[in-house]
Amino acid sequence: MVWEIRMSQSRGMAYYFNTETKTAQWEPPAGVDVNSLPGADYLASAAKTQGQVRASHLLVKHSGSRRPSSWKEDNITRSKAEAEDILRGYQAQIGGDAAKFAALAQQHSDCSSHARGGDLGWFGPGQMQRPFEEATYALQPGQMSDIISTESGVHLILRTA
Numbered sequence: 001m002v003w004e005i006r007m008s009q010s011r012g013m014a015y016y017f018n019t020e021t022k023t024a025q026w027e028p029p030a031g032v033d034v035n036s037l038p039g040a041d042y043l044a045s046a047a048k049t050q051g052q053v054r055a056s057h058l059l060v061k062h063s064g065s066r067r068p069s070s071w072k073e074d075n076i077t078r079s080k081a082e083a084e085d086i087l088r089g090y091q092a093q094i095g096g097d098a099a100k101f102a103a104l105a106q107q108h109s110d111c112s113s114h115a116r117g118g119d120l121g122w123f124g125p126g127q128m129q130r131p132f133e134e135a136t137y138a139l140q141p142g143q144m145s146d147i148i149s150t151e152s153g154v155h156l157i158l159r160t161a
């Protein structure tokens, strides 16, 4: 396998390194099961021992968001109430299905992590906005949150590890 998964010290996040072309990227290489790459289980156990968690999210921004723009929309003007209604619609479509979560996050999340099905990678205490951190740590791996609000907008969270 030419791909390896490595940890970026600066961003505390895993990235993907192609040992043939000697290139690195944040996005998981297409068609590769990244959990089977060399380095994956070592990184997972290291992260767990550091009390880190891993989560994906689906973010819908609104006019009050800290940065009311995204890869989808240059100027986001919807109200917070509209954003919550939209997110409730996705929540109903997802049910408890993690695969549906990733598909909808990829299509609809206003976070740049949409490119990875909403996967934010591993993070520890103090790295994410407090409401997001508290909601994620309150979940068991595999569990989804209800709608939570941060300065970025409204989110659904799926804790993955």
Ligand SMILES: Cn1nc(-c2ccccc2)cc1C(=O)N[C@H](Cc1nc2ccccc2[nH]1)C(=O)O
Pocket (backbone or CB within 6 Å): 026, 057, 059, 067, 110, 111, 112, 113, 114, 116, 119, 120, 121, 128, 129, 132, 150, 152
């Ligand atoms: C925290 N983070 N990680 C990524 C990310 C991770 C992996 C691959 C690409 C991007 C993007 C972000 C981020 O802050 N994105 C913001 C939106 C946002 N705000 C958040 C607040 C809490 C958790 C995730 C959040 N994402 C943006 O795109 O405007």
